[in-house]
Amino acid sequence: MEEEEKMEIAKGPQLQISLLESEANTVPRLFWRRVKEWRDQTAMRKKEYGLWKDISWRTYGEKAKYTGLGLIELGLEKGDRVAIISENNPEWLYSDMGILAVGGVSVGIYPTDSPNQVEYVVKHSGAKFYIAEDEEQLDKILEVRENLPNLKKIIIMDMEGLRHFSDPMCMSFDDLLALGIQLDERDPALFKKRLQEPQPDDLAILIYTSGTTGPPKGAMISHRNILSVMEMQNEVYQGYQTDEILSFLPLCHIAQRTVSTFNPLIAGYRVNFVEELDTIPENMREVSPTVFFAVPRIWEKFYSALVLTMIDSTRLEKLAYKWATGIGQKCSDYRLNGSEPPFHLRVLFKLADWIVLRNLKKVIGLDRARYCLSGAAPISPELLKFYHGLGVDIGEVYGQTENCGPTSIHYENDVKFGTVGTPLPAAQIRIAEDGEILLKGPHIFMGYFNDPEKTRETIVDGWLHTGDVGRIDEDGHLIVTDRKKDIIITAGGKNITPSEIENQLKFSPYINDAVVIGDGRKYLTALIMIDDENVMKHAQDNRIPFTTYASLTKAPEINKLIEKEVDKVNKKFARVETIKKFRLIDIQLTTDDDEITPTMKLKRKFVNEKFKEVIESMY
Amino acid sequence: MSLLKVRNIETYYGPIMAIKGISFDVQEGAIVTILGANGAGKTTILKTISGVMDPEKGTIEFMDQRIEGMPPDRVVRMGISQVPEGREVFHDLTVKENLMMGAYVRKDRAGIQKDLQMVYDYFPILGERTAQYAGDMSGGEQQMIVIARALMARPKLMLLDEPSLGLSPRLVKEIYEIIVRINKEQKTTLLLVEQNAPMALSVASHGFVLELGRIVMDDTCEELLANEDVKEFYLGIKEESVRGSRRWKRKKKWR
Numbered sequence: 001m002e003e004e005e006k007m008e009i010a011k012g013p014q015l016q017i018s019l020l021e022s023e024a025n026t027v028p029r030l031f032w033r034r035v036k037e038w039r040d041q042t043a044m045r046k047k048e049y050g051l052w053k054d055i056s057w058r059t060y061g062e063k064a065k066y067t068g069l070g071l072i073e074l075g076l077e078k079g080d081r082v083a084i085i086s087e088n089n090p091e092w093l094y095s096d097m098g099i100l101a102v103g104g105v106s107v108g109i110y111p112t113d114s115p116n117q118v119e120y121v122v123k124h125s126g127a128k129f130y131i132a133e134d135e136e137q138l139d140k141i142l143e144v145r146e147n148l149p150n151l152k153k154i155i156i157m158d159m160e161g162l163r164h165f166s167d168p169m170c171m172s173f174d175d176l177l178a179l180g181i182q183l184d185e186r187d188p189a190l191f192k193k194r195l196q197e198p199q200p201d202d203l204a205i206l207i208y209t210s211g212t213t214g215p216p217k218g219a220m221i222s223h224r225n226i227l228s229v230m231e232m233q234n235e236v237y238q239g240y241q242t243d244e245i246l247s248f249l250p251l252c253h254i255a256q257r258t259v260s261t262f263n264p265l266i267a268g269y270r271v272n273f274v275e276e277l278d279t280i281p282e283n284m285r286e287v288s289p290t291v292f293f294a295v296p297r298i299w300e301k302f303y304s305a306l307v308l309t310m311i312d313s314t315r316l317e318k319l320a321y322k323w324a325t326g327i328g329q330k331c332s333d334y335r336l337n338g339s340e341p342p343f344h345l346r347v348l349f350k351l352a353d354w355i356v357l358r359n360l361k362k363v364i365g366l367d368r369a370r371y372c373l374s375g376a377a378p379i380s381p382e383l384l385k386f387y388h389g390l391g392v393d394i395g396e397v398y399g400q401t402e403n404c405g406p407t408s409i410h411y412e413n414d415v416k417f418g419t420v421g422t423p424l425p426a427a428q429i430r431i432a433e434d435g436e437i438l439l440k441g442p443h444i445f446m447g448y449f450n451d452p453e454k455t456r457e458t459i460v461d462g463w464l465h466t467g468d469v470g471r472i473d474e475d476g477h478l479i480v481t482d483r484k485k486d487i488i489i490t491a492g493g494k495n496i497t498p499s500e501i502e503n504q505l506k507f508s509p510y511i512n513d514a515v516v517i518g519d520g521r522k523y524l525t526a527l528i529m530i531d532d533e534n535v536m537k538h539a540q541d542n543r544i545p546f547t548t549y550a551s552l553t554k555a556p557e558i559n560k561l562i563e564k565e566v567d568k569v570n571k572k573f574a575r576v577e578t579i580k581k582f583r584l585i586d587i588q589l590t591t592d593d594d595e596i597t598p599t600m601k602l603k604r605k606f607v608n609e610k611f612k613e614v615i616e617s618m619y
Numbered sequence: 620m621s622l623l624k625v626r627n628i629e630t631y632y633g634p635i636m637a638i639k640g641i642s643f644d645v646q647e648g649a650i651v652t653i654l655g656a657n658g659a660g661k662t663t664i665l666k667t668i669s670g671v672m673d674p675e676k677g678t679i680e681f682m683d684q685r686i687e688g689m690p691p692d693r694v695v696r697m698g699i700s701q702v703p704e705g706r707e708v709f710h711d712l713t714v715k716e717n718l719m720m721g722a723y724v725r726k727d728r729a730g731i732q733k734d735l736q737m738v739y740d741y742f743p744i745l746g747e748r749t750a751q752y753a754g755d756m757s758g759g760e761q762q763m764i765v766i767a768r769a770l771m772a773r774p775k776l777m778l779l780d781e782p783s784l785g786l787s788p789r790l791v792k793e794i795y796e797i798i799v800r801i802n803k804e805q806k807t808t809l810l811l812v813e814q815n816a817p818m819a820l821s822v823a824s825h826g827f828v829l830e831l832g833r834i835v836m837d838d839t840c841e842e843l844l845a846n847e848d849v850k851e852f853y854l855g856i857k858e859e860s861v862r863g864s865r866r867w868k869r870k871k872k873w874r
Contacts, residue, residue, distance in 0.1 A: 138862075139862060142862055165862060536639075536640060536833075539627070539640065540627055540629065540639070540640035540676065543626065543627045543676075543677070543678075544627070545626045545627055545642035546642055547641075547642055547643055547827065547834045547837035548834055548835055548836055548837050548873070549835070549873070551837065587872075588872070588873070590872060592872070
């Protein structure tokens with residue numbers, strides 16, 4: 001507390017964004033350069049009928065070009081917004097690049113959004129076109145299109161089930177490409193001309209923030225922002241054309257967008273699309289990505305999978321596991337302290353890796369991973385420690401949509417648990433008087449679409465106000481404590497940062513997520529969402545009868561189980577910070593529900609609202 | 620009172636876990652139904668209760684006695700009869716011989732005669748054709764034979780596996796009327812597995828929905844009939860989309 005003034009600003013290394021000086025100074029121009037350079041190399045892969053099929057940069061370029069030209073034929077003008085709503089697939093990327101290439105602005109929508117949410121984004125962005133994955137996404141827009149005067153055309157990627165459907169406003173993606181081909185034949189110079197039109201400071205994409213508070217806001221990201229962030233990141237961890245990534249987090253989120261769409265333009269790595277969300281574990285094993293970015297929830301899932309594998313293993317396997325992770329742990333301790341482990345330990349680690357760890361990593365498909373990141377939400381240090389022990393050195397990355405993804409990151413050999421690393425090259429971090437984290441750099445966004453007031457509040461004197469509070473530690477690492485408005489002030493006047501406690505709770509294999517409550521109250525309580533898979537398994541192993549999910553959450557034995565987990569966490573905190581009572585959420589929340597973000601995080605505000613009575617019952 | 624108590628059973632086909640931990644109760648005198656798609660594990664549950672399959676884990680109590688892992692004939696003697704799916708009659712035996720096979724474990728001749736008369740009352744057509752080979756009977760009649768055969772063991776609990784399978788709507792109705800009568804008049808408790816969800820929910824008082832080896836809903840049939848997910852996925856009642864027909868299915872929530 002006394003050392004608060006220690007360091008209030010942290011600067012990343014100097015970096016001149018060279019792309020901006022080159023002729024490829026916008027996203028589409030860089031894209032087109034890559035299409036020419038890397039023609040026959042693989043840009044992405046998609047699984048079809050059980051086989052991974054390669055898609056070359058040439059095909060990527062052609063499809064993007066015809067998508068863009070097709071949209072021009074339909075009346076797209078420079079700066080027009082085009083909405084894309086789809087799970088991750090090649091068409092998403094063709095559309096994205098096609099739109100940008102002809103001067104449009106692409107707007108991703110979460111495929112799990114309800115028709116009303118879709119209406120909000122399409123209306124707010126004033127999108128002229130709506131590119132839908134399939135029948136389901138089509139139905140959403142048809143339901144609300146009367147309220148969308150700007151909408152001109154709906155384009156559908158997958159026409160399955162729609163053969164007999166005709167509507168003057170709708171067309172298939174193939175027909176759009178055909179329009180593009182025709183236009184190209186009539187006017188072969190047009191595409192090149194349009195490609196040159198966007199300028200570095202023009203709006204490139206709109207990202208609607210999923211927002212755990214209020215309605216989504218449209219963050220305006222320029223070409224300069226995107227190119228800058230790509231280079232800043234590539235300075236820290238260089239990507240190669242031999243790298244493989246797996247694309248499964250929603251593309252409308254800034255993190256996955258940079259990973260799947262923009263970063264390949266600088267690093268050239270190959271994007272592999274998962275078949276569906278249920279097949280992530282299989283696809284992980286098949287692709288075995290070398291570069292892997294995931295949200296904490298995914299890292300937690302993998303961890304649970306490994307823990308469960310170990311529970312079911314033989315005694316010998318358990319011993320081997322303990323031995324190997326022990327060595328891994330020791331090695332990682334050395335490295336985390338900035339020194340190389342001694343020779344004998346390195347030899348032992350090789351052995352442990354060969355016999356045990358490699359196989360464990362294979363189970364989750366991380367045996368080739370050389371560069372792993374966690375971001376978009378806080379991750380528990382214990383979890384990171386576990387992975388480092390396996391030899392999977394996950395770094396944390398911190399940032400937000402408003403700064404086009406990352407601002408601080410764990411540099412290689414400078415991972416410090418409990419922090420989110422140091423600033424990227426060309427980025428600056430400052431802590432304001434009230435503890436708010438402020439960011440600066442070429443990657444700070446242009447502002448919120450059609451909301452100058454919010455923009456003024458958010459960017460003051462070039463500093464982005466993140467709404468997060470935190471501090472910079474003695475090594476220059478940033479520590480994020482919480483969202484400014486989430487800080488709980490108890491009736492006793494004590495300030496408490498709920499996310500620290502929540503992250504500890506989430507580390508339990510039996511807890512998926514939790515919301516800590518206590519603002520203006522005498523003590524803290526929590527609503528807990530159990531991990532259904534693991535808790536069901538526990539119930540089975542211990543013969544705890546239950547029928548449905550709801551009855552599982554009501555079983556006294558399960559409540560005892562969670563109580564134990566809560567007690568464990570309570571021991572780590574001061575008295576005022578302990579959870580006095582908790583309740584289990586007795587319905588299985590899905591992404592269709594308002595209480596959860598598409599990335600499966602509980603939304604504090606909605607949860608507090610929906611479970612008001614349950615919360616009151618604890619006080 | 621719970622006649623049957625199933626607790627945490629897990630049943631495997633080789634390496635595949637078909638029943639992933641199921642617990643439920645069947646009250647005495649009730650008709651209880653288990654709904655579920657193909658491969659959900661409905662039949663496996665019945666087979667596990669009747670002893671045709673043994674659970675890897677868990678317990679089954681029938682009238683306060685543990686029966687899991689018992690050989691099927693002992694389970695039958697205890698008062699549980701299964702009516703298998705697909706009308707498995709003995710083709711080369713006559714109707715009467717088939718029915719007598721149901722009473723195989725019984726010794727009381729007088730009682731057997733009385734019960735034979737009782738099943739002929741429920742299924743008059745069987746009474747008219749006692750000497751005909753079962754294999755020569757129609758599908759509906761064969762279904763009647765298997766139900767009647769199960770009744771001949773004088774069960775306290777009858778496990779019915781898709782009695783409506785492959786029968787005309789009129790026959791289904793007829794057979795269900797008889798099933799309900801048996802439940803009322805003989806006080807036989809019924810555990811009914813069905814694909815024909817509307818029919819099953821109309822006769823039963825309580826139901827479970829089974830998905831991939833787990834129970835996802837457990838409620839009275841009245842509540843189940845009103846549930847959005849049951850309506851869409853089991854009763855085929857869909858809200859229409861703006862376009863008219865809707866082919867995609869929304870996510871199941873089971874709440």
